[in-house]
Amino acid sequence: MAYTYDYPHPAVTTDTAVFSIIEGRLHVALIERGAPPFKGCWALPGGFVGMEEDLAEGARRELAEEAGVTPDQLSGLPFFQIGAFGAPGRDPRERVITVAFLTLVPMDRVTLVASTDAARAEWFAYDDLPALAFDHADILAQARAALSRLVSTDLSADADAVFSFLPEEFTLSQAQTVFETITGAALEKRNFRKWIKAHWELEDLQKKTSGGRHRPAALFRLGGARRQAG
Amino acid sequence: MAYTYDYPHPAVTTDTAVFSIIEGRLHVALIERGAPPFKGCWALPGGFVGMEEDLAEGARRELAEEAGVTPDQLSGLPFFQIGAFGAPGRDPRERVITVAFLTLVPMDRVTLVASTDAARAEWFAYDDLPALAFDHADILAQARAALSRLVSTDLSADADAVFSFLPEEFTLSQAQTVFETITGAALEKRNFRKWIKAHWELEDLQKKTSGGRHRPAALFRLGGARRQAG
DNA sequence: CCAAAAGTGTTGGAACTACACCCATGA
DNA sequence: TCATGGGTGTAGTTCCAACACTTTTGG
Numbered sequence: 001m002a003y004t005y006d007y008p009h010p011a012v013t014t015d016t017a018v019f020s021i022i023e024g025r026l027h028v029a030l031i032e033r034g035a036p037p038f039k040g041c042w043a044l045p046g047g048f049v050g051m052e053e054d055l056a057e058g059a060r061r062e063l064a065e066e067a068g069v070t071p072d073q074l075s076g077l078p079f080f081q082i083g084a085f086g087a088p089g090r091d092p093r094e095r096v097i098t099v100a101f102l103t104l105v106p107m108d109r110v111t112l113v114a115s116t117d118a119a120r121a122e123w124f125a126y127d128d129l130p131a132l133a134f135d136h137a138d139i140l141a142q143a144r145a146a147l148s149r150l151v152s153t154d155l156s157a158d159a160d161a162v163f164s165f166l167p168e169e170f171t172l173s174q175a176q177t178v179f180e181t182i183t184g185a186a187l188e189k190r191n192f193r194k195w196i197k198a199h200w201e202l203e204d205l206q207k208k209t210s211g212g213r214h215r216p217a218a219l220f221r222l223g224g225a226r227r228q229a230g
Numbered sequence: 231m232a233y234t235y236d237y238p239h240p241a242v243t244t245d246t247a248v249f250s251i252i253e254g255r256l257h258v259a260l261i262e263r264g265a266p267p268f269k270g271c272w273a274l275p276g277g278f279v280g281m282e283e284d285l286a287e288g289a290r291r292e293l294a295e296e297a298g299v300t301p302d303q304l305s306g307l308p309f310f311q312i313g314a315f316g317a318p319g320r321d322p323r324e325r326v327i328t329v330a331f332l333t334l335v336p337m338d339r340v341t342l343v344a345s346t347d348a349a350r351a352e353w354f355a356y357d358d359l360p361a362l363a364f365d366h367a368d369i370l371a372q373a374r375a376a377l378s379r380l381v382s383t384d385l386s387a388d389a390d391a392v393f394s395f396l397p398e399e400f401t402l403s404q405a406q407t408v409f410e411t412i413t414g415a416a417l418e419k420r421n422f423r424k425w426i427k428a429h430w431e432l433e434d435l436q437k438k439t440s441g442g443r444h445r446p447a448a449l450f451r452l453g454g455a456r457r458q459a460g
Numbered sequence: 461c462c463a464a465a466a467g468t469g470t471t472g473g474a475a476c477t478a479c480a481c482c483c484a485t486g487a
Numbered sequence: 488t489c490a491t492g493g494g495t496g497t498a499g500t501t502c503c504a505a506c507a508c509t510t511t512t513g514g
Contacts, residue, residue, distance in 0.1 A: 097329070214464040216511070403492075443487060
């Protein structure tokens with residue numbers, strides 16, 4: 001079937017940078033492209049937007065299709081738009097404008113499953129990335145910058161989103177790891193604890209971790225109604 | 231002439247929120263649509279992206295065509311992307327995804343000239359806007375939020391951009407008006423002067439204004455290489 | 461008993477807020 | 488001479504950064 005217009009139309013795709021923190025390091029979900037162009041190259045999961053679906057909806061659909069990250073797993077998690085990337089020639093096939101998104105998923109939790117046009121789907125440490133298809137290195141850099149901006153200098157309105165890296169119940173050390181990973185700076189433990197308690201209402205669950213061969217840590221949850229199911 | 235694709239393509243447009251400060255109030259450039267849909271309605275200047283042009287380039291071309299704001303007048307001024315807006319049904323004709331931009335032009339300086347499909351082009355005070363076409367009220371609100379974010383709580387990396395509201399040579403009172411207009415808060419004169427001098431290198435031009443029926447004010451210029459031609 | 465991470469307060473400096481009066485000009 | 492906006496300093500407070508030792512558990 002063919003679609004005809006009176007004047008030329010670009011194609012529109014979405015791409016999503018899925019960040020997580022694995023073993024204390026920032027990781028991104030990438031897929032290996034199973035079809036040209038850039039076949040065999042790693043890329044952000046994404047694809048063409050359906051004519052009836054919203055941009056974010058399309059991005060989530062592609063995430064499920066290519067990387068096995070279902071809307072279910074993303075429910076309650078932040079999903080931000082980073083912006084549109086539309087330099088002519090960024091796709092060798094035709095003029096393609098992509099709208100990029102950013103999401104944060106809990107640490108050590110989401111398993112990637114390749115399907116449709118993805119040959120593989122894997123987590124990569126952000127500071128050890130392969131070469132990327134299209135202008136995805138550029139997009140990913142802007143996603144990383146947006147992530148930093150969530151908590152930089154002063155807190156953005158969306159700063160709560162970074163708690164999405166944490167499990168529902170977390171220790172203050174885990175929280176510190178998250179903030180250190182995002183900002184790239186080492187934080188002083190006592191100051192961090194004062195600071196986080198001053199800026200967020202943390203509910204002390206009156207429970208402790210166990211199993212570590214060290215003193216057990218108190219477990220907290222982000223208080224108020226600020227966080228939905230993770 | 232017709233253009234045919236194997237699968238449906240949305241149309242892609244750009245829209246730009248041009249902000250200025252006129253008589254101490256934040257204004258936005260709007261055009262009155264001369265053609266359907268929303269004929270006779272006010273809207274952000276914008277239009278379809280050419281197949282060979284970059285998104286920002288297309289936005290600037292449309293700005294010149296519809297509102298008479300030439301790339302020349304915009305040279306050296308900030309031009310930020312706000313994001314993509316693509317809800318299905320936002321344009322009654324077909325699926326249209328728009329990429330929105332934001333620019334800041336010097337106070338009391340830019341004259342608007344309507345042409346092509348714009349019946350009129352005028353400055354509107356931001357807090358006294360007419361009904362807008364499409365989802366432009368939504369886009370404009372996000373543009374306004376982005377403007378605030380430039381200088382909110384702590385300064386963003388792009389905070390210099392707000393000096394674009396000022397003429398090349400400006401008084402500290404004019405600068406104070408700009409910051410007050412953007413933040414919406416009244417600032418204390420002595421504190422503002424200390425603060426702006428602490429955060430920016432201002433070159434004292436050793437000149438004074440004249441003509442006001444009051445004490446002349448010292449003129450400054452934004453120092454360093456931070457500002458190109460305004 | 462040893463290794464490993466959890467937990468805990470105080471102090472000095474920097475940055476921000478609040479606040480009131482005199483000055484130079486044009487009409 | 489008056490109306491108008493331009494120009495100036497200090498003191499109190501708040502927030503942030505620096506800093507070291509004790510506790511609890513598992514092996």
